[in-house]
Amino acid sequence: MALTRDHAGRPVVAVTGMGVVTSLGQGKAENWRRLTAGESGIHRITRFPTDGLRTTIAGTVDGLFDRPFAAPELSERLAELAADEAVAQSGIGRPGDFPGQLFMAVPPVEMEWPQKQVLAEATNADVTYGTLLKAASAHTHAEWHRLFLFANVADRIADRFGTRGSPISLSTACSSGATAIQMGVEAIRRGESAAALCIGTDGSVHAEALIRFSLLSALSTRNEVPEAAARPFAKTRDGFVMGEGAGALVLEDYDHAVARGATILGILAGCGEKGDGFHRTRSSPDGKPATLAMQGALDDAGLAPEAIAYVNAHGTSTPENDKMEAMSCTAVFGERIAQLPVSSNKSMVGHTLTAAGAVEAVFSLLTMLNGRIPPTINYHDPDPLIPLDVVPNVARDADVPAVLSNSFGFGGQNTCLVLKRELA
Amino acid sequence: MRSMPETFAVSRLSSPVSGCCRAWARGAAPHLAAVRAGTAPIIDHERFAPYPVHPLGAVDFDRQIPKKSDQRQMEPWQRIGVYAAVWRSIRPASRTGRTSRTGFRSSSPRWWRAGSSGRWRGADGLKSAANPGAFLNERLMGDLRPTLFLAQLSNLLAGNISIVHGVTGPSRTFMGEEQAGVDAVRIAQARIAAGQADMILVGGSYNAERQDMLLLFELGDALREAPFRPVFDRADDPGLITGSMGAFSGARIGGSCRGARCDGYRQHRSCRGRPRAPRRCWRDHAGTLDTVAGYRCGRHGRVRRHRGRTGDRRRSAGAVRRVPADRAWRSCRSRVEAAFPMAVGLAAALVQAGDADAALATGVGHWRGEGAVRLSRA
Numbered sequence: 001m002a003l004t005r006d007h008a009g010r011p012v013v014a015v016t017g018m019g020v021v022t023s024l025g026q027g028k029a030e031n032w033r034r035l036t037a038g039e040s041g042i043h044r045i046t047r048f049p050t051d052g053l054r055t056t057i058a059g060t061v062d063g064l065f066d067r068p069f070a071a072p073e074l075s076e077r078l079a080e081l082a083a084d085e086a087v088a089q090s091g092i093g094r095p096g097d098f099p100g101q102l103f104m105a106v107p108p109v110e111m112e113w114p115q116k117q118v119l120a121e122a123t124n125a126d127v128t129y130g131t132l133l134k135a136a137s138a139h140t141h142a143e144w145h146r147l148f149l150f151a152n153v154a155d156r157i158a159d160r161f162g163t164r165g166s167p168i169s170l171s172t173a174c175s176s177g178a179t180a181i182q183m184g185v186e187a188i189r190r191g192e193s194a195a196a197l198c199i200g201t202d203g204s205v206h207a208e209a210l211i212r213f214s215l216l217s218a219l220s221t222r223n224e225v226p227e228a229a230a231r232p233f234a235k236t237r238d239g240f241v242m243g244e245g246a247g248a249l250v251l252e253d254y255d256h257a258v259a260r261g262a263t264i265l266g267i268l269a270g271c272g273e274k275g276d277g278f279h280r281t282r283s284s285p286d287g288k289p290a291t292l293a294m295q296g297a298l299d300d301a302g303l304a305p306e307a308i309a310y311v312n313a314h315g316t317s318t319p320e321n322d323k324m325e326a327m328s329c330t331a332v333f334g335e336r337i338a339q340l341p342v343s344s345n346k347s348m349v350g351h352t353l354t355a356a357g358a359v360e361a362v363f364s365l366l367t368m369l370n371g372r373i374p375p376t377i378n379y380h381d382p383d384p385l386i387p388l389d390v391v392p393n394v395a396r397d398a399d400v401p402a403v404l405s406n407s408f409g410f411g412g413q414n415t416c417l418v419l420k421r422e423l424a
Numbered sequence: 425m426r427s428m429p430e431t432f433a434v435s436r437l438s439s440p441v442s443g444c445c446r447a448w449a450r451g452a453a454p455h456l457a458a459v460r461a462g463t464a465p466i467i468d469h470e471r472f473a474p475y476p477v478h479p480l481g482a483v484d485f486d487r488q489i490p491k492k493s494d495q496r497q498m499e500p501w502q503r504i505g506v507y508a509a510v511w512r513s514i515r516p517a518s519r520t521g522r523t524s525r526t527g528f529r530s531s532s533p534r535w536w537r538a539g540s541s542g543r544w545r546g547a548d549g550l551k552s553a554a555n556p557g558a559f560l561n562e563r564l565m566g567d568l569r570p571t572l573f574l575a576q577l578s579n580l581l582a583g584n585i586s587i588v589h590g591v592t593g594p595s596r597t598f599m600g601e602e603q604a605g606v607d608a609v610r611i612a613q614a615r616i617a618a619g620q621a622d623m624i625l626v627g628g629s630y631n632a633e634r635q636d637m638l639l640l641f642e643l644g645d646a647l648r649e650a651p652f653r654p655v656f657d658r659a660d661d662p663g664l665i666t667g668s669m670g671a672f673s674g675a676r677i678g679g680s681c682r683g684a685r686c687d688g689y690r691q692h693r694s695c696r697g698r699p700r701a702p703r704r705c706w707r708d709h710a711g712t713l714d715t716v717a718g719y720r721c722g723r724h725g726r727v728r729r730h731r732g733r734t735g736d737r738r739r740s741a742g743a744v745r746r747v748p749a750d751r752a753w754r755s756c757r758s759r760v761e762a763a764f765p766m767a768v769g770l771a772a773a774l775v776q777a778g779d780a781d782a783a784l785a786t787g788v789g790h791w792r793g794e795g796a797v798r799l800s801r802a
Contacts, residue, residue, distance in 0.1 A: 049557030052565060108578050108599065111640065113560060129635035136642040145644025150578075151600030166607050169600045171579045179596060183611075190618040207557070211564045212573035273594035275586045412586050413579060413595065 004254045004423070006269070007302030010189045012423065013268040014257045016092060017250030019085025020362045021078050022349040023059035023243055027085055032366050035374045036395040040227035040348050042241050048207045055219040057226040058205045059243030059350030072109045074203030076153045078246035078355070079104065083161060083199055090250040090262060092195055093162070100195030100252075102163035103183040104154040105176030107204045107354045111148050115141070153201070163197055173409030174314070175273075176200055177247060177357025178417055182271040184251045194256040200358030201246035210242060218318060230351075231378035232315035232344035233322045233390045240316040243350025247358030254423065266365045267420040269402070270301025276412030282320055290328035293414035294404060298332070301418035303402060305333050308340070308418070310373055310398070312364045312405040315344025316351050321408060326386040341398065343376040343391040357407040361417060364403040368421040373398050456773055467652045467665070468633075474649040475642075477632045478667025483507060489588050497571050498584055504670035505581045505629030506588050581629060593623075604628070605764030606787055606795030613797075627672030627765040637666065671766035763787055764795055771799050 004012050020027070023041025024034040034041075041059045050056040064077050093099045119135035120126060146152055151169055158167035172179045177200025184196030213219050220239040222229040230241045251268060258264070274296060276289035298305060314325055330337045345363050346352075352359050367373055372395055379392040405417045457463075468479045480500075488507045489495050495503060574580050582595035596611075598604035605628050612624040631637070641647045641664060648663030764787040771783035782800040 049555065049561065051555070051558035052561045054565075106599065111636075117556075129639065132639055133635060133642060136639055139643075139645045142644055145640060145646070148640055148643075149601055151603060154600065166603060166610075167600075168598060168607055168611075169604070171577075171597045171599055172595070173577065173579050173583075176579075183596070186615065186618075186620055190614060190620070192614070207561060208564055211561070211568065215565070215568060215570035216573060217570075275582075275594050279587070409579070412583055415594070 004258075008300075011191065012254035013185045013188050014252050014254045014262075014264045015249055015266045015268060015365060015419075016252045016257050016262045016264065017086035017088070017090025017248075018265060018362045018365060019082035019087075019089070019248040020245070020359055021061060021081045022245035022352065022359060023061055024349055026081055028362070028366060031363075032370065035345065035348055035363065036370075036372055038348070038375050038377045038393060038395065040230070040377065041243070042226045042229060042348075042350055044223070044226055045205070045210075047205065053207075053210065054214050054221050055210060055239075055241075056223045057220075057229055057241060058210070059241060059245075059352070060205045061203065061244045068114060070109075070112055070115070070147060071107070071204040071206055071209075072147055072153050074244070075107060075109075075201045075246075076156055076203075078203050078244065079106075079153065079157055079199050079201035079248070080160060082201070082246035082248035082358075083157065083197060086248040086250050087161060087197065089265075090252070092250060092252065092260075092262065096160070096162040098161045098163045098195070098197055100163060100193040100197060101165045101184070101187055102154060102158045102161070102167040103180040103187075103196060103198045104157060104167065104169055105171065105180040105200035105354045105358065106150075106153050106169045107202045108171065109148050109150060109152070109204075111144065112206060113208070115144055157199065161197060164193060171354065172413035172415065174316075174351070174353060175357055175407035175409040175413045175415035176354040177352075177359060178271075178361065178405070178407040178415040179273075179413075180358060181249060181251070181268065181361055181417060182273065182415060184249070185268050185271055188251060188253050195250065195252045197248065198251055198358065199246060199248040200352075200355040202352055202354040202356075203244050203246075204353070205242050205244055213242065220317065228378050230317045230347045231380075232313065232317040232347050232376050233326070233383060233386050233388060234317075234379050235381040235383040237317045237319060237322060237383075239318050240346065241350040243346070243352040243356075245349060245352040245355045245359050247352075247355055247360070247362045249358065249361060264423075266368060267423055268417065269303065269420045270297045270299070270418035272296025272298070272300055272416045272418075274414045276414060279412075285324070287324045287328040287331065289412065289414050290324060290406070290408055291331040293408075293416045294328060294332045294406065297404060297416035297418045301402075301420070303418060306336070307402050308333070308404045309400040310364075310367060310403050311340060311342040312360050312367070312403055313342050313344045313376075314356075314406040314408045315342075315346050315376065317344070317346060322383070323385060325406065325408070326388055329388070338387060339389060341373050341391045341396065342388045343374055345374060347377045347379075348374070357405070357415060357417070360405055360407070361419065364405045364417075364419050368400045368403060368419065371397055371399055373400065456770075456777055456779070460779065465652065469651060472633070472635065472638060475638050475647050476649075476652055476665050477638075478665065478669075479633055480504065480631070480668035491588075494584070494588050497574060498580075499572075499631070500633070500668075501629050501631035502581050502584050504631060504668060505627070505672075506584050507670060585625075602763055602787055603795075609764060609768050609797060610795065625672055627670070627769070628763075629670035630666075630668060630763075632666035632668045641666070669763075669766055671769045768797050768799070771797070775799050775801055 006012050018028065020031050022031055024031045024039065042057055045056055045058050045060060047060055047062065061078060064074065087098065116132060119132045119141070122135040122138065123131045125131040154167040154169040168183065170176060170179055170183065180198045180200050184198040187193060187196055218239055220229040220241050222238065231237045252262065254264070272293045272295065274289045274293040276284050311329060315322060329342060333340055345360050346356070349359065363374065373391050375393050375395050376390040377393055379390055401422065402418060402420045405419065407416070408414045465478060467476050469476045471477070485495055485503050485507055489503065498506065578599050579595070579597040582597050586595065598608050600607070608626050608628065612626040615621045616624060638647065646664050648658060648661050648665050650661035652665060764785070767785040767787055771785040774780050775783050782798065784796060784798050786796045
């Protein structure tokens with residue numbers, strides 16, 4: 001039997017399962033319904049006091065715990081929900097026995113203020129590292145050591161799903177979710193395993209994380225009408241809105257999937273990546289790294305720009321990213337860019353940070369399967385410098401055989417994915 | 425002679441330990457000299473008492489990070505890593521000219537608010553504040569230096585390397601304590617062997633001289649408080665002594681570079697500190713080492729072992745002792761994410777310098793993760 005190979009002679013990577021959780025809801029059905037209806041998941045933050053904060057809105061995922069929780073616990077729960085949905089859909093392996101590796105994009109973790117306060121209270125002193133260390137030496141909170149290790153979330157997910165080998169916890173800032181998928185693609189192409197579970201998760205909207213972004217002036221401060229704050233590509237955009245969520249994909253060698261009768265949901269055709277040495281948060285003004293990442297993804301997929309019917313933008317709603325992204329898209333697609341739909345899911349779910357690349361890959365696949373492009377909402381004042389068809393405000397039916405999905409992160413990490421509906 | 429199992433690599437570690445800073449020295453040569461002489465490790469028992477640490481000592485960061493503005497935007501762990509990530513084997517012109525087939529990956533240490541950062545001193549008054557939430561918000565908004573976040577983000581080690589050294593191939597950052605270092609080396613090797621990349625700069629950094637990191641380990645009762653002793657002699661008070669370090673190596677395919685060849689790789693995830701687990705992973709790890717070290721050992725007769733690190737003597741001692749070797753140099757300090765890249769780099773340097781025909785670099789995590797890499801003369 002002939003092996004199915006791509007244009008470069010490599011195994012073809014199919015998607016056989018996907019799962020998603022965002023502020024719009026749990027699961028593909030609810031997310032897709034609300035996404036295509038143009039609804040927003042952004043709301044006023046109720047999780048912690050927002051007195052004195054410049055930004056008081058986010059796309060948090062609430063209601064998963066009936067007790068106080070730390071960010072890694074939420075990140076793990078979100079990942080678990082998304083992965084459950086993906087693995088169940090794929091039907092691969094057996095429960096607790098996934099025949100492949102785990103690649104997880106996780107947010108960095110650290111001990112949070114509630115734990116510090118508990119420790120400080122034990123010594124009846126204020127919160128300084130001296131008192132915390134003294135309290136810790138009583139060794140009454142061993143579970144916090146485990147909880148705040150970087151590797152913990154992926155380790156627990158690996159246990160839960162029974163993945164093989166060493167679970168990878170990775171970060172490339174805002175492109176992490178896409179990088180997790182890329183690593184799965186590469187592992188399957190190398191023949192290391194027939195399948196990979198790729199997850200991006202982020203449940204880290206707590207006060208300090210919000211403040212950190214706020215101090216970098218990266219967040220929107222349009223708190224009055226939360227649903228209207230995220231407005232990618234619009235003239236009055238003023239920053240991104242933090243979001244939480246998780247996206248999971250089951251990637252599988254195409255022949256392996258066909259042999260066991262799995263439903264092929266799409267093809268992960270290509271990945272491109274490029275670093276940017278310009279600045280720690282700002283992209284190179286000429287947009288060259290982003291352009292190269294996009295072209296790299298197309299080359300890796302063996303496709304010309306004309307094959308792409310829709311761009312799932314990074315579209316954070318920051319003044320800089322949207323302008324740079326538009327410029328890079330123009331460089332790649334030329335004059336055709338004026339008619340090529342480019343929309344941003346972040347207008348509705350916010351910027352899900354470490355999860356974004358994975359969440360948006362799921363939305364890209366749903367776009368192709370359903371033949372419907374989600375809109376960029378809150379687009380009422382076009383930016384004359386950004387002449388894109390952003391699919392404004394209302395979803396649009398379209399035949400979409402291939403999607404380019406962009407993710408650009410702090411520290412100059414640019415990762416782009418090309419997804420196809422079918423093999424040919 | 426060349427009949428290697430198909431999983432082994434043909435990649436080579438060129439210019440190993442091209443940059444490296446540690447308590448003793450900066451650069452590969454001083455480290456080799458220290459290893460050969462069996463120099464005693466440098467310990468600081470005072471600054472973080474009761475926890476001993478291996479301090480980095482004074483490093484002239486200006487040499488590798490010329491712009492002060494760049495240095496200011498980084499926390500010490502990033503400065504250490506950027507200093508170490510100098511890739512002398514690559515001419516400056518070809519560094520930036522690379523396309524997507526150059527990459528680098530770093531195993532990045534914890535993302536943590538640094539207690540030593542400029543303006544944050546502690547939340548005095550938090551206990552007595554009428555509205556603790558609002559109080560905290562106010563303190564954080566006012567006290568945190570805006571760019572501190574960037575100095576903490578795990579992937580910004582890679583980002584800073586890009587900016588300072590002009591290495592603009594893509595990067596991946598792995599988080600996950602010791603295992604991340606093992607995975608970074610493993611996947612770099614796998615990608616090069618499969619032709620998915622031409623050149624990869626792989627390494628890690630860790631700053632041990634911070635109370636917040638010690639706090640994390642102390643919560644798990646993982647630290648040693650008694651004075652320094654080699655890892656296998658810590659029965660009086662088992663535990664880690666952490667140390668600051670940075671190490672990067674360049675890996676590339678083929679070519680006419682002088683370097684060490686990475687022959688094989690084994691990795692195991694099992695050991696996670698559960699009561700039954702140590703014996704099982706000890707057995708598994710012993711199996712690992714015998715397999716890798718046994719290959720070619722008889723032919724060349726000289727295998728040098730480098731311990732990555734371990735805090736749990738029970739797990740590793742028996743396994744390591746069963747490997748026949750002329751000399752075993754044990755790095756008795758915990759460098760967490762930087763540990764395995766350092767062991768690999770040092771092993772490669774020793775092979776390249778002719779001290780050994782083959783070397784085994786091993787690593788064992790304090791909580792989970794074991795790895796071993798065998799290197800031989802290229």
